[in-house]
Amino acid sequence: MSDREPRPGATGDLAAGPVCPVPLAHDERIVLGHGGGGRLTGDLIARVFRPLLGNPYLDAGEDAAVLPTGALGDAGELAFTTDTHVVKPLVFPGGDIGRLAVCGTVNDLAVMGAEPLWLSAGFLLEEGLAMAELARIVASMRDAAAEAGVEIVAGDTKVVERGAVDRMAITTAGVGRILPGRAARAARIRPGDAILLSGYLGDHGIAVLAARGELAFRTAIASDAAPLGDLVAAMAATGADLHALRDPTRGGLAASLAELADQSGTALIAREAALPIRDEVASACEMLGFDPLHVANEGKLVACVPDADAERVLAAMRAHPRGRDACRIGRVEADPAGRVLLETTIGGTRIVDVPAGELLPRIC
8 A cells, every 4th residue: 555545544433444543653644643642742742843843931841831921011920822622523422622622721721820811713614514513512612611711802714625624623722820829830749749630530531432433332421521720729729839730631641640750850659549430431441442541531630739738639629519529649759750650459560651642533
């Protein structure tokens, strides 16, 4: 087969056959795994984007850039982020691409300790998309923005010919104001910190997977897509020092913990017995051969806080609807630096690595 011919299943259609997330050669052409938030995504950033676009703000590698506002006559800082959202199907239990777009962007601001303020939205639409379907998605974005306390203040629309995009993609950018005492950064993580998680893992990924109707299981699991700004505000209101926050989306909790360990130069130790995973999610992952730590979430956050602050932060999280299932899942140690370890239920310890590519395409 010529390298210009499409691979069977290259669109991510499970009915067309399985797609290998880690092809043997992936350094000359873009493959699906480059968008999965795992090792291939990191390789792409290191190979192309950082050498060509690198600057101190981008190189920090956080979920949003922290920008000084001194030139504007303000001593504070702004957080700025952008994201492109694709999902198949467009509508799934618990959400849709519009809600996903809003929540994904405001959460990237919130985990930087920022109060989300404004969003922009760019729509890439396929010719033939039903007007009613577009209106439903835009209405969902309106409702999610109201829930998050932000306004969508700018936008753009492009329409492409049939087949050039799978019905719809949405790009959102967001601006937020970093409030005093909320400088959440990976570099602030210290040995002795407690690792907290706001709730159950894997709900979003499994809900989207089941909604495709191409797998031999049914589930009542709904996506957890939700804005997290109010939850972060409740955590900060305790007066605790929130060292670092992340929302474990693409690549799941494993990718987020790996980023935090790498950027802080510490070891993050999680306890398998403490990880909150619903029985339905665990069963689906076991059947499909997935690690729940690699499955996407869209309404959860992981936090590293001083151990002395952990219990009051947990209490504040559990008092909030988005954190009622919050728990302590581990701790931070000095060594092995840059590693994530999992203490297993059988008494052993294993290294947790980021997924190489993408479990299945079009999750978020």
